[in-house]
Amino acid sequence: MPATELDLLIAAARAAGEVACRYTGPEARVWDKPGGAGPVTEADLAVNEVLFEHLRGARPDYGWLSEESADTPERLSRERVFIVDPIDGTRSFIDGTRTWAHALAVVERGEVVAGVVYLPMRDMMYAAAAGQGATLNGDRLGVSDAAVLDGSSMLAAKPNFDARHWRAGRPPAMDRGFRPSLAYRLALVAEGRFDAMMTLRGAWEWDIAAGDLILREAGAVTSDREGRPLRFNNPMPKLDGVLAANPAVHSALLEALAPGAAI
The missing domain is CATH 3.40.190.80 (D-Maltodextrin-Binding Protein; domain 2)
Structure with missing residues (x-):
């Protein structure tokens, strides 16, 4: 089992990427969600399943909130909760482009304590743990030094x-x-x-x-x-x-x- 929350999320994101990349976006089966909530593909559902198995298998006492899982009040009573989007940018995935991501987080009492945004088709792993800084593929990240809105x-x-x-x-x-x-x-x-x-x-x-x-x-x-x-x-x-x-x-x-x- 990974030693830290961030290690766990990174490993799960890579496993999700392996599953998602087995599908060809334009050829994946697609359904429309009820209420005009947008499309979902068989890849979204497959990734959601592997994330649930990977994350909840390692932390069975954590709550679960995912775009592709039925929500229940049970998560509200848990101190820590996984919040995940199996494929963020599903329309991009369907179009066959590379600009879609897996977004995974651990939340403790309302605040995020570990988070990963992974773009498998671009091999870009953004990651952060509370108090430890943020990285892209291991390199430290920092925001821009823009000072005003005009020209930003x-x-x-x-x-x-x-x-x-x-x-x-x-x-x-x-x-x-x-x-x-x-x-x-x-x-x-x-x-x-x-x-x-x-x-x-x-x-x-x-x-x-x-x-x-x-x-x-x-x-x-x-x-x-x-x-x-x-x-x-x-x-x-x-x-x-x-x-x-x-x-x-x-x-x-x-x-x-x-x-x-x-x-």
């Missing part, structure tokens, strides 16, 4: 830039980028390749938990869209948006955003 680079979907979301009636001048995997977007900010990321719509915990710790261990500030710290293993596992950047840009982003309903 932002990972966000286009609707986040609608004028109604900004106090000035228009967004600051930022270079916008996008990646289909939300977990990967978080990791890219931790790596310093982008200055910030935001999503003003509700965000499921399994998309965010691993990246939250990786970001904070890389020197970022993370919050919901109103600036509140992110907490996990909630009865409804959905966050009120996510903002992430270095302290200066995060503060500037909060000042620039208008209060109001999420997308």
Whole structure:
């Protein structure tokens, strides 16, 4: 059994990658989830099974929250909980591209204590443990040193830039980028390749938990869209948006955003 929580998550992520890469995205069987919740493939389900066996097999007393498992209140009574997204970026997987990830986290009393975002097709393992820093394939990560929003680079979907979301009636001048995997977007900010990321719509915990710790261990500030710290293993596992950047840009982003309903 791996000695630490992070060792366990890394080993599980690599096992998940081996399973997922046996499938060809465009040829994998696909179903639509009820209620317009998006697609799921046979690869998502196979990865979810191997993660459950690997993680709960090692820590049977931990709770379990996964995008591809039926949720139950049982996890709320557990001190520690696994929060996982078997394949984050399923549409990217279906399209046959490489920009999808496995996102795995251990949460203790609402806070992430270990997290991994792994892109097997790119051989990129982002990892962090509380108080130990964040790494990419073993190399230390750090956020950018951008000081202002104007001219910064932002990972966000286009609707986040609608004028109604900004106090000035228009967004600051930022270079916008996008990646289909939300977990990967978080990791890219931790790596310093982008200055910030935001999503003003509700965000499921399994998309965010691993990246939250990786970001904070890389020197970022993370919050919901109103600036509140992110907490996990909630009865409804959905966050009120996510903002992430270095302290200066995060503060500037909060000042620039208008209060109001999420997308």
